[in-house]
Amino acid sequence: MVRRWKLLAAMLAMFxxxxxxxxxxxxxxxxxxxxxxxxxPGADDDPADDEIPDETLVVYSGxxxxxxxxxxxxxxxxxxxxxxxxxGDTAQMASLILTEGDNSPADVYYGxxxxxxGALSNAGRLAELxxxxxxxxxxxxxxPDGTWVGTSGRARVxxxxxxxxxxxxLPASILDFxxxxxxxxxxxxxxxxxxxxxxxxxxxxxxxxxARAWLEGIMANDPVTxxxxxxxxxxxxxxxxxxxxxxxxxxxxxxAEDPDFTAANYFFPSDDPGGLVNVAGAxxxxxxxxxxxxxxLIEYLLSYEAQMYxxxxxxxxxxxxxxxxxxxxxxxxxxxxxxxxxxxxxxxxGTLALLTDVGAL
Amino acid sequence: xxRGRVPSLITxxxxxxxxxxxxxxxxxxxxxxxxxxxxxxxxATSERAVRLLVDxxxxxxxxxxxxxxxxxxxxxxxxxxxxxxxRVWVVLTTLPLAIPTYVGGYTFVSALGPKGxxxxxxxxxxxxxxxxxxxxxxAWLVLxxxxxxxxxxxxxxxxxxxxPSIEEASRTLGRGRLATFxxxxxxxxxxxxxxxxxxxxxxxxxxxxxxxxxxxxxxTRVIFVQYRASFDLSIVSVYGLMLVALTIVVLxxxxxxxxxxxxHRLHGSGARRAAxxxxxxxxxxxxxxxxxxxxxxxxxxxxxxxxxxxxxxxxEEPLRLTTDLxxxxxxxxxxxxxxxAVAAWPVAALSVRGSGFVPRLVERLSWSGYALPGVVVAxxxxxxxxxxxxxLYQTMWMLVFAYAVLFLPQAVGAIRSSMLxxxxxxxxASRLLGAGPFATFRRVTLPLVRPGVMAGAAxxxxxCMKELPAxxxxxxxxxxxxxxxxxxxxxEGFFARAAAPALALIVLSALPMxxxxxxxxxxxxxxxxxxxxxxxxxxxxxxxxxxxxxx
Numbered sequence: 001m002v003r004r005w006k007l008l009a010a011m012l013a014m015f016x017x018x019x020x021x022x023x024x025x026x027x028x029x030x031x032x033x034x035x036x037x038x039x040x041p042g043a044d045d046d047p048a049d050d051e052i053p054d055e056t057l058v059v060y061s062g063x064x065x066x067x068x069x070x071x072x073x074x075x076x077x078x079x080x081x082x083x084x085x086x087x088g089d090t091a092q093m094a095s096l097i098l099t100e101g102d103n104s105p106a107d108v109y110y111g112x113x114x115x116x117x118g119a120l121s122n123a124g125r126l127a128e129l130x131x132x133x134x135x136x137x138x139x140x141x142x143x144p145d146g147t148w149v150g151t152s153g154r155a156r157v158x159x160x161x162x163x164x165x166x167x168x169x170l171p172a173s174i175l176d177f178x179x180x181x182x183x184x185x186x187x188x189x190x191x192x193x194x195x196x197x198x199x200x201x202x203x204x205x206x207x208x209x210x211a212r213a214w215l216e217g218i219m220a221n222d223p224v225t226x227x228x229x230x231x232x233x234x235x236x237x238x239x240x241x242x243x244x245x246x247x248x249x250x251x252x253x254x255x256a257e258d259p260d261f262t263a264a265n266y267f268f269p270s271d272d273p274g275g276l277v278n279v280a281g282a283x284x285x286x287x288x289x290x291x292x293x294x295x296x297l298i299e300y301l302l303s304y305e306a307q308m309y310x311x312x313x314x315x316x317x318x319x320x321x322x323x324x325x326x327x328x329x330x331x332x333x334x335x336x337x338x339x340x341x342x343x344x345x346x347x348x349x350g351t352l353a354l355l356t357d358v359g360a361l
Numbered sequence: 362x363x364r365g366r367v368p369s370l371i372t373x374x375x376x377x378x379x380x381x382x383x384x385x386x387x388x389x390x391x392x393x394x395x396x397x398x399x400x401x402x403x404x405a406t407s408e409r410a411v412r413l414l415v416d417x418x419x420x421x422x423x424x425x426x427x428x429x430x431x432x433x434x435x436x437x438x439x440x441x442x443x444x445x446x447x448r449v450w451v452v453l454t455t456l457p458l459a460i461p462t463y464v465g466g467y468t469f470v471s472a473l474g475p476k477g478x479x480x481x482x483x484x485x486x487x488x489x490x491x492x493x494x495x496x497x498x499x500a501w502l503v504l505x506x507x508x509x510x511x512x513x514x515x516x517x518x519x520x521x522x523x524x525p526s527i528e529e530a531s532r533t534l535g536r537g538r539l540a541t542f543x544x545x546x547x548x549x550x551x552x553x554x555x556x557x558x559x560x561x562x563x564x565x566x567x568x569x570x571x572x573x574x575x576x577x578x579x580x581t582r583v584i585f586v587q588y589r590a591s592f593d594l595s596i597v598s599v600y601g602l603m604l605v606a607l608t609i610v611v612l613x614x615x616x617x618x619x620x621x622x623x624x625h626r627l628h629g630s631g632a633r634r635a636a637x638x639x640x641x642x643x644x645x646x647x648x649x650x651x652x653x654x655x656x657x658x659x660x661x662x663x664x665x666x667x668x669x670x671x672x673x674x675x676x677e678e679p680l681r682l683t684t685d686l687x688x689x690x691x692x693x694x695x696x697x698x699x700x701x702a703v704a705a706w707p708v709a710a711l712s713v714r715g716s717g718f719v720p721r722l723v724e725r726l727s728w729s730g731y732a733l734p735g736v737v738v739a740x741x742x743x744x745x746x747x748x749x750x751x752x753l754y755q756t757m758w759m760l761v762f763a764y765a766v767l768f769l770p771q772a773v774g775a776i777r778s779s780m781l782x783x784x785x786x787x788x789x790a791s792r793l794l795g796a797g798p799f800a801t802f803r804r805v806t807l808p809l810v811r812p813g814v815m816a817g818a819a820x821x822x823x824x825c826m827k828e829l830p831a832x833x834x835x836x837x838x839x840x841x842x843x844x845x846x847x848x849x850x851x852x853e854g855f856f857a858r859a860a861a862p863a864l865a866l867i868v869l870s871a872l873p874m875x876x877x878x879x880x881x882x883x884x885x886x887x888x889x890x891x892x893x894x895x896x897x898x899x900x901x902x903x904x905x906x907x908x909x910x911x912x
Contacts, residue, residue: 064852066849084838085838095740225495225576240474352586
C-alpha cells in the first residue's frame, strides 16, 4: 500500500517536471500560492486581507484569458496597479456579481456582450463613468446612462465557404437568406449570445412581426444549428454548410492557425441589421471600493496601446479614433454600422421568448 | 446486523453533511418561491417543460441501458475468461472516465461530424458526408462512452467476489452456461449494477458538455440557455427542482433494486476463484469488441488532442502548460477528494448500519448536488458563501466544499460497498476483547474499509480534475487549473493551445485510478496462482480486494 502511494507520488512529481520542462515557464509561481491559503482561514488571520491587498483591483472578466490576459498584465506593468482577474463566461460573471450582492469583491466587470452589461446596469450594479471616458467612444457603442463603455467592436458577418461561393453569390441583406435557394446551406447558433443580440436588434429595426417573419423564413430553410460561432466557422470551412451567421473575428483566428482555411467573411454593403456591431465593454461595479483604480483600468482599455492590442491580437474593431484595424477587418468608418443603440438591445428575454416560440430554441 | 442501534455521533455528523449537501436544493426552493407557487407550477406543467422532462429521462435511460450493456459483458470478459491481455484491457477500458465530456464531445464532433476527419479519410471511397451525429444519437453515444466505467468498476468488483460454487451447483443441476448466467450470476450482480447505473443516470441528467456540443435539448442545456439570456434563476430553479424530482424517482427505483445486500453473509472469507472460461475461437470476437471500444472511447479522443498538440507545436503556439497549473489542479482536486471522502463516511455508515427515516433522508439529500448542473450548484454556494461564511468566500476551502457537495455520492458509494463487507461481529469481537470504540474504529473498521475509501477518493479526485463551472465561479480569484486553462483556450477557438493542458488533465486524473485498478489485477493474478488463500489473510479480512469496492 505505502509503496504504491510512494510510486504514485513519484509519478506525479515526474509528470510535473516534464510539464515544467515543455511548458513556457511563467516564472511567477507566487501568484497561485498567494491565491490559495495554505493554512485554515480563520485560524489566526483573515485570508481575504492576505489575498487581496487594498490596492489590488479585482476584475471579473467574461472575456477569456487567452484574449485579454496579456493586456491586463501589461496594464499592471505600465501602471503598477496589481490586478486579480477571475475569468469565466460573460453571462456567468454578470450573474456572479448579481448573486454576490453588496458583498461582491469585484471592482470592474469586463464582458463581451452589450446585453450582459445592460443587465448589470439595469440591476443598478454599475457606477457612472466619467464623461471624459465615455466621450472617447461613439454614441450607441456605450451605455445611454453612462454606466458602461464599449472597448472593442465585434461585427456580425456572414462567413462563407470559398470553394462553394464567391462574394457575388451573397445577397445584399441578411433578410434575403429566407429565399428557398438557401435551403439546407446555412449554419446558425440560436443559443449564442451574439446571435441573440442581433435578433434583439432585428426586432427594433424590423418590428416584432418582421423579426418573427425572418426567423420563420430561416427555419423553413432548415438551417443547421451549432453550439457557437467557432463551430459554425469550422463547419463552413469544412463544407458542412456554405454560409453561417457569426462574429467577424473568429475567421482571423483560424487564418492565423491555418492560412489555407477555406472560408471568408462577408460584410453587408449597406447598413443592414445583419451587420450589427456589438461590443466588448467594461463598467465599474457599484460596490467597488477602488473606483479610482477602476477608472484607471477603463481608461487604459481605451488607450492607444490597448486599442492597438485589440486590433492586432483579438482582431476586433478599435473604437477609438486613429487606431487602424487588422488587415482584412474594416474600420468603424468603413462598415455601414446600422443605426442601433446598443443600450437599447437589452430585452433578451423578449428575444428568447420569440426564439422559443418559432422553435429555434 | 444491529439495525436501529446507530451511534448518535454518526447520526449527527450524517445530518450535518446532509444539510450541507442540501444547500443548493434549499436555494432553488427559495428562488422558485420568489416567483410564486402558481407561476412555478405553470412553468413546470408547460408543454415545453413536460417535453424536456420526457426527452431528458429518455436520454438518461438510454445512456444507462447502453452503459450496462457494455459494462456487464466487459466485466465478465476481463474477470472470468482467458481473454488475452486481460490486465491491459482492465486498465484501458476504465480510462475513458478521465476524459471530460466537454473535451470528448468536441473530439467526437471534429472526427465524426458530417465533414469531420473520418469523412476526409473516406472521401476517396466516395463518401461525401457522414450521417448526422448531432441530437439524441450523438449525445447518447458520447455520454455512454465516457460514463460506462461507472458501471464497469462496481460490476467487475462484484463479479470478482462471486462464489463460483453457486454457479457450479446450477450447472450440476442441469442449467446451461447462459441460463446460469441469467438466473444465478445476474441476480447476484444486481446491487452493483444498480449502484453504477445510478451514477450514470444522474450524470447523464446533469452533464452539460456532451448535450451542448451535440445539440440535444436536455434540461441542463435549456437551463443554461435560459439563464444566460435572463440572468434570472427563477425559471431555471423550477427546471432545477424538476431535475431533483427526477433524481428522487431514480433513487427510489435504485433502492428497490438493491434488495437485500448482506454481502458479508453471502460468501465466506475464503471464496475460491472461478476457473477461467476458455473462450477458444470466440477469443477473436471478444478481442475485436474490446479493441473497438478502446479505439472509440480512448484512442480517438486522445488522437484528436494529439493532432491539435502537434499542429500547435508546428505553428509555434504557446503550450499553456506550466508546473503551477499542474500543482494547482492536483492541490484543489486532492483536497476535494480528501474532504469528500471524510464527509462521505458518516453518510455511508448511516446507510449501511442504520434504518428508518434519518438514514434514508441523509442518503437522498447527499445526492441532490450530483444531479444538478454544476453552475446551479455553484451559484447557490456563491449566494450562501458570501453571506454566511464571508471569510471563506473565494478561498480554496469554499471550492473544496463545493466539490464535496457536488461529488459526495461517488465517495459514499465506494465506502458503502466496502462497509457492507465488514461483518459487525468483527467489531463486536474487538469490543468484547476490551478495545474501546475509538480503538476498534482505528484498528478494525478503518483498515477493513480503507480500500473503499481510497477507491472513492480516487474517483472523486478524477471528477474534481475535470470539473469546470464550480471551479470558475468559486476558486480564489486568479487561481487557474488545467480545466480552466482548457476552457480559456477552447471558448475562443484556440484548440491548439488547449491540447497540452487537456492531455495533462486526462493523464493526471487517470493515474490514481489506473494504479488502483492495476494493483487489483496484480493481486488477482497472484490469487490465481495460489488457489488457497492463507488462513491469516482470510481472517484478517485482507481478502477484500481493492477494486471490488470501487463505488
